[in-house]
Amino acid sequence: MNPARRLATALALGCVVAAPIAGCGSTGGTDAVAPAPANPDKPATGTLRVFTYEDTTAPDLMAPFEKQNPGLTVQTASFGSDEEAAAKLAGGFQADVVESCLDEMQPLTEQGLLRPLDPAGVPEWGNLAFTEAPGVTENGKTWVVPLSAGPQGLIVNAEKVKDVPHSWKALFDPAYAGEVSLEGDYELPAIAEAALAMGIKEPMRLSKAQLEEVSAFLDEHRSQFRSLWEADSDLVNLFKSGEIVLSDGGPGVAARMVEAGIPVEWIAPEEGPLSWVCGLSITANSQNVEAAYRLINWQASPRAQAIRADNGYVVTNPKAMPLVAPADKATADPATIAGAIPESRRPNEREWVHVFQEFQAQ
């Protein structure tokens, strides 16, 4: 057999073997509203499979829940993004509860991987922030219970910047040229912040023309940026090494920098900070809906929210504030997200990605 035919045969064999695996996308789930539990206080039993970002199932957050439900076996698995979660669930991975973030949960809803839930089954629903945010409820179906948030504003080195700015425009101000950083691990922050700096009021609903204007604006100011940061640790390093004096970022990382002796200040820009919003959803093929509600209700409770505050997140249930440790009160306070623009699904997301790639590839 000649090499070309050998290659063709190998590839064909690979396709035959791979096809059933690649095609196993049907979930066999239901899109009927998950019935609210008759008694939310009743301990759950059976098995609960939880699929979230790693910190959502941290031991200090899950141990009290497991103690409350001694007859329940909890199995946890973590992912790096909702896109990854959707790919795994579509591939047959089994879970009862999955973490959804408003800006990236589209693959979960579009592929029918979630089951609408009944807010009546969540006693704290009325107290939670962001329940009106785009994506939480769509076409009368509630997909996620918002449980954590992280505002994004300005972080300024207050020693090096005399007149501390209060606008997103500062990121693009030539006065700070070469000493600014932008979040670069995904396209949303850079584009939304540029849009806000340009005076656009609804950065999550950019029209094609607006997106082109933002693209031109970003390209025009590219030399403004020393680097694009990828993670909190990267941002800390940039401030600490003196490479930058101004960046976008959250109050949690700013607080950590202050603790480390870096003289920074977190500012909520006057145009409104951005905020990621994440919560828990019930999967379309959940086998233990009662236990799923039980976990959601635990994570929405003031006690669990106070534990989450310890991770530097803003609590979505203000009733948790009296329980939050004094050191975490400033970063956990829901007041920091007052007027925040939730990072949510964009109608032309692929074009956003393209604009950001253009910006990076100049």
Added chain:
Amino acid sequence: MEAATIAGAAVGRRPSRLTRLLRPLAFMTLPTATLIVLFLIPMGILFVYSFEYGPLTGSSGFTLTNFTGFLSEPLYGRIAWTTFQIATIAMLAQLLFAVPLAYVLAYKAGRFELPLLLALVLADELNPMVKIYAWRMLLGRDGLINEALLRIGLIDHPIDALLFSKFAVIVVLSTSYLTYTVIPIYASMKAVDAGLFEAALDLGAGWFTTFRRVLLPLIAPGIFIALLLVYVPLFTDFASPTLVGGTSGYMLGQVVADEVLQNGNLNGGAAMSILLLVGAALFSYVAYRLSRVKVES
């Protein structure tokens, strides 16, 4: 009679034809199965994914759009050109350092040969992130290099372009893969008889002619292996450009990583990986032919 028995036992029974046929297959079973499970099946899945619509496109079935989308978009052409420039300069820089280093190791290091070789390997064992952050400390605005240049009065202001630039990406990539460039060249040099250099000198050849006409053709296979091991992966590296490239030096490896990890576009990422694989195969073939030409000449 006894002697005949012993002789018969020593010779033994000749294995049957079937046994002779099956024995090598039995030895091959485990490696073949491993290769199929760990390499061919994932490759097959990648291949299938690259010809399927993404889950968010609203379509399903066979498509070439994942390929045509990349090939027809000028943006990716620009990124490919930047990647080619950075990878090629980084590879040439490595060869520039690797050939003399391998020469010293092979012929001049004496009793230090093994310790030096070990040091080279150990340097590669360091966590890549630690190495990249170490470079950031060296190349940064307040880094050691700028500090030293300022102190000796060579510059008045720190050189910003040392970090968060294409230059920084080239420096970090060059040093990250240096071990893999040196070792194959060193191995091929070890097979070259040092007496050939003396013969060349006796015949009136200078060091450069000796290098070009004697050493280079003989170590061409080693350089070919180094190119395979290093030049091809340089095209897919994404950690170095992400952490030291700043707003320049966006490379194809980052595009694949961003498509898969950030945008959930596994199908697009698979298509671009297949394109890179095809490019790598073509490059490997050309490099192989060229190294053969060198050896034969």
